[in-house]
Amino acid sequence: MKDTLYKKAVEVLENNWKEGFSIPCAKLYPFQWFWDSGLIAIGFAHFDMKKAEQEIETLLDAQWGNGFIPHIIFHTESDTYFPGPDFHRSDLHPQSSKKYRSTGMTQPPVTGFVLEEIYKISKDKPATLKFIEGVIDKVYFNHEYFYDNRDPQNEGLVYIYHNWESGTDNSPIWDDIWKTMNPPEYTFERRDTTHVDAAERPSKREYDHYLYIIDIAKEHNYSDEKIAELSPFLVQDPLFNAMLIKSSKSLIKLYERIGGNEEKIAQLTQWQQKAIATFNEKLYDDSLGAYVHYDLRNEKPIKFLSSSSFAPIYAGIPSKERADKMVEVMLQKFGGDHQYLCASFDPDSERFNPKKYWRGPVWVNLNWMLHNGLKAYGYSDVALRVKQDTIALMENNGFYEYFDSRKDMHKDGNAGYGGHNFSWSAALLIDLLEKEE
Template sequence: MAEHARQILEGNWLGHATRPSSLLYPHQWSWDSAFTAIGYAHQDQDRAETELRSLFSGQWKNGLLPHIVFVDGGGPYFPGPEVWATEHSPNAPRRPLTSGIVQPPVHATAVWQVYRLARDRPRARRFLHDMLPKLDAWHAYLHRERTRIGSALVEIWHPWESGMDNSPLWDPVLARIQPRDGTAPEHLRTDLRVANPAERPTAAEYDRYLHLVALFRAHAYDDERIRAATPFAVRDVLFNSALVQADHDLTAIARELGKPSTKYEDWARATTQAVEDELWQDGSYADVDVVTGEVLDASTWSRFSPLFAGIPAGDRAEHVLDQLTDAMVEVEGLGPAVPSLSRKDPSFDPALYWRGPVWMNVNWFIYHGLRRYGRHDAAASLRTTMIELARKAGFSEHYHPSTGHGHGGAEFSWSAALVLDLLGQPAGGSSVVTPIGAPET
């Protein structure tokens, strides 16, 4: 299994970075690379470090870490650099070309994990030293540009920034946007040519995605102008939970290097409190539409993501863990897993991207959250399911929650990488290896 995973990663290696999938996603994606580096960390320190250094070569002057870094010769993809036109921003790099939006900030978590597992300790320390200012700038951008007066929560301004592109969470927000029909002509969409169209976002959704890109481009990617103009502004549970954990990991990185860490501790504390105060809605964590103040209450897996960051405590934590148990499905012949959307939700579709399938990264977050709260037996069962799912159906982008059949992109990098991470974790019980999301002792 580990050898097969390594072969998938090798097949997607571009010489300095790893594409998620050869045809569907032929460039470098932000949180994909973080997950990929976590997998590499168990096997190849050089590759893990190179993956993250390559991603941060696309970082903007203002700290923004783009969700795509385009690779010369990487292959056709829509929307490509000519659509993003980030040269309109004085902050964007001239090379490499990038997109102009972000993805969930799991990068400090990846850097810390790469460091912790490294065998060449002097080299790893140099890597940590080099990455600290880049991570500092990235987190500072989020806490500075993606918040508004009165809240410590950061905002996403595009569905793609959530990492969960067509989640039903965004349906009521996107419904307010009335783009010109055909903003994203189907003949330009490479995803429809290399994947099953029934498993991809609709034309109406894509028109709205591209409408937002056009808005950002028209405002030259100026955050202040976009903040005032965007019809899509969401305080997202997953994004903020990932940021809390990343701030904790950035604290650990700074302390390891003997650098000041108070700023990062304060960020983590403030965001944690804001998640508890503002995103706990009627007995569950939920996103909030900044424009209308409405709660976005689709039953997605992200309501459990605060467990990864250790956010809930006491009775609230027990309540979320009970909800998580209820949300699990039984994958035929393999065991329990968490689907991207509850089967009870009216938008559930077992094969449609973020509207029902089981994802490896979703269950990786849940696995580490369970371990953080001492639910080792449940974590071990989830670990077994995900490993066996990959063994049965290969390293697919996502899987049918009942049959386990693979869907989406084939030979998917983060599925392979996160299986490597799961294989590197204990099969059951507590571990001498500090789980991701747990404080160092």
């Protein structure tokens, strides 16, 4: 069964490969996405290193003149996705890419640790290190962009200005922020709900909020300063910042391997020290026993548990004592016998919805991070459970975008939701199967 699953995963990646990059899945997501691309490259590295490298090169080729990397790069015209390039208008920013149209938002910066993963997987390490040497400065430049432009209080934590930047698009974490806003009613034609059940997607009113935030950014030509001053959505996200910290750790290791680059290593180390200290001080919630989001616009923590609350384990941020508490909380709240680990939102909350995008389903990418983080901290039994749960979800349902966290929903193999033949689900399954415990 494992061999068959592996072959199917390879097939999914090959089918979603375009000229030099991958799409997450046909129709629903017909372009290149920032964090998807990185995670997809990890899967390719196991059987086609050339494609893994091209994936990264194409992504970095769309970098703006200020180091920013957009969350969607519109390589082709497509009428199956809204909002497209004509709505986003990346050209409004003076330093946006002249070669590619894109959004003016970003996504969790995974590229640094992806390069390290690719190096670990490589069977020809000198050749892979040579490739990394050719692209690593662009990733460093991206980190520099964040710390120079997205940290207005100079505390080592960067903000996101749109829920799409978090990667956890319609999480219940944002509900209270929406209550502080009253955007206009937009008239537009949704494309996503023609491909998947509307019950699995954000509502029309949620989309009004999403578009309104983009309009405010566009009005100011995507100026980071103006966004920090005026955006109604301004959040320090534990998942986003953990990915940046994890990626910086990887860049330090890779620069040391390459040799030279002392100044960059010193700068990365400085960012790391400040980031980890503030992260632990500001984002850890003692009463919940995990990390939470911080609403920078309204200067208050957003006290909800989600899979993002545990992501800092992957970046090595919590002390062992804190990690013990986090694992206890995760197992108690998210890990009952009737549940697959790890739901994307607190199953005890009234806002939990195990069918709806980031409001409760299990996502393979977060599970992959949790698995690796738990293993690094020495929680091998829990890490193994996360891995086995993740594989079981795909064995039962196929390579969906996300999965119901309730075990009893999987009896007939109909509990995979969102996009089907989803690239990062397939890619990270390959990585999980390759790395035998």
